[in-house]
Amino acid sequence: MVKPKVKDYDGYKSFQYLEANKDYKDYKLAKEIGRVEPFVYPVSEEEEEQVQQILQEDLIISLHEHTFVTPENVDEIMEFRRQGRDWTGYEGLSVSGLDVIFENYMDGTAFITSNAGWKWNDVIHDLGIRYSDFAHQDMVIKAESIEDIYRAKRENKIAFVTSLESATQIENEIDRVDVLYGLGVRVMGIAYSEANSLGSGLREKNDSGLTVFGHKVVERMNKLGMTIDVSHCGDQTTRDVIEASSKPIFMTHVGARALWNISRLKPDDCLIACAEKGGVIGIEAAPHTTLTEQHKDHSIESVMEHFEYTANLVGIDHVAFGLDTLFGDHVGLHHAFVEALSIGSSHAGVSFDEVPYVKGVENPSEAYLNVVRWLVKHGYSREDIRKVMGGNIMRVLKETWVK
Template sequence: MHYVDGLECSEFDREVFTELRDGGLSCVTVTCGYWGDALESMDSLAAWRELERENADLIGIARTAADIGRIAAEGRTAILLGFQNSAFLAGRIRFVELFADLGVRVGQLTYNIQNDIGASCYDDPDSGLTRFGREVVAEMNRVGMAIDLSHVGNRTSLEAIEHSAVPVAITHANAASLVPHARNKPDDVLTELAARGGMLGVSGYRNISGPYAESIDAWAEMVAKTVELIGLDHVGIGTDLGRKVTFEHLQWMRQGRWSMRPQYGAGSATNPGKQPPLPWFPDTTAFPAKAEALRRYGFDDQSVSAVMGGNWMRFYTEVLPKPGNQQLEEE
């Protein structure tokens, strides 16, 4: 069985990589940046190459689904490099291919404010996918970079799903019909996502999970209700885990350089700080306990395997480049 985490925003070091291994993680998508321009984003990617060299016994950077399988078979955790915004493109359509060549495999179209691709989940009104956004979606499809809609506005999300030639992902969010929150997704977005083969990474992050974060069995109930809503094949895990993230990191995530006023992201003025770790999921060493919770709730072994990582693996096989960068070779 593969354990896959669709998105983490941790500050990674050897201790965290060891936790990934102790939890049996086959693959994790990491957050390489939020607001950094192209140069800052390249610097982040270079730092990840250094992390890989220094921790090669624990991790390996994956570019294909085959890489994920190989790295996991070697007893290591495959790392998918991703960004939680499209700032790394700096408004340049040709940078999609350049960053794909550097190993970027997941790109979130917007973060917490509108950009030149579309609206965020906090923008009202949401004016939808821009002309540049449509070109970015097509180019991400061509080079095998998975599209992430986690912080993206609802109209922009629907239009991105429509314009994408391959399935897209919401790597870390929940159903708004279960937990009303701007960061969560309404049923029409989720059903369209599933209808086109996409994936939702169910999160346990306190601010967007409400009562379902109170215990691991409550989280399993949320997974089950999500399966009822969009089907087993489209549900995975996206913890949004922030190991070693400080309040200063959190301020940068929420505010970047675009605001001089306090920004709360998924929090609020009455709940502004970093959320304490979940007692039942302090770090990824607790990943196997999620499988057990799903079994207790009534999921059979095949369904547990699908949610814990099998569905993500199928998605990556369909969306990421084939060995030899087949998508580009066919152009």
């Protein structure tokens, strides 16, 4: 029997080098493992052997995650965010099976100086605090190159690729893209919910597409070696970015609007255009996003229906997973941030039954393990599993990064 894949983790907890309630306000945090009833996707012993072999030998990559830990009482989230200090779920990640995580921090809700998020000083603060914590542990590697990713796998560690979901914080200062690159940012979205100086976000009713400044930013990101993300862009801005970019792009965490008609998901033409330029589409699993008519209760089954639809539409070489999970009450978090995250507007006109959590992909400690189990159970070949769990992403990084 192949032993379950576990990272070398020494028990470190975020900021344990500081003194609670002296250097920072202490909050009771959500459990990283077992907050809800754990779910193991049902497979046979032989299939589980295959799963564990895949985890041992192949790169397992999340294209989009938020690995922070929420307060156990989600009603405390606003004051918690105002403090500007986020805990990383190292314990949960150590058993996740993940080798590489595109970590997106919490900058859309960086509320240190403003309730609107995406302020330059807040983003820099957020990155610096998290990096300071990383420096005091030895399981996570801050990855800025292809070699850093491979090194993490060799050393049984986890590579964190610093990613930002929007470029709103650069305002009209194009050289701030270079500054963010210098600070380790390797993937960045063009716009989040609201329009910015580059283009339109998904909540805008009138999407006029990529601006002149947006074109300049796309060109600068191509030159720098920073991969572009359009997950939260409006449809026309998405199309314009794909056309304008000289290199492949990511849709790090989306689904197929053809299966569930909300603006948070992408129409077929955008998915196809992304793939035709060599890009990769990460399938999303944040609560109440990747639902389907067949699976209206959000679970791993509805997520994987979006995966199969997208893979059939654009080809297996252009699909991956960016499940967009975290440690804590994700649904409660959405309620708290309903305006900042534009959840209500993206679901306008579509009714669904709310679930307390997404069964099978509730948090990073179980989500990717269950996806691999699902793929094995449903007869996907080792080659195709290797592609969607990491190989496709690595191909794009080799085409977009400096080295």
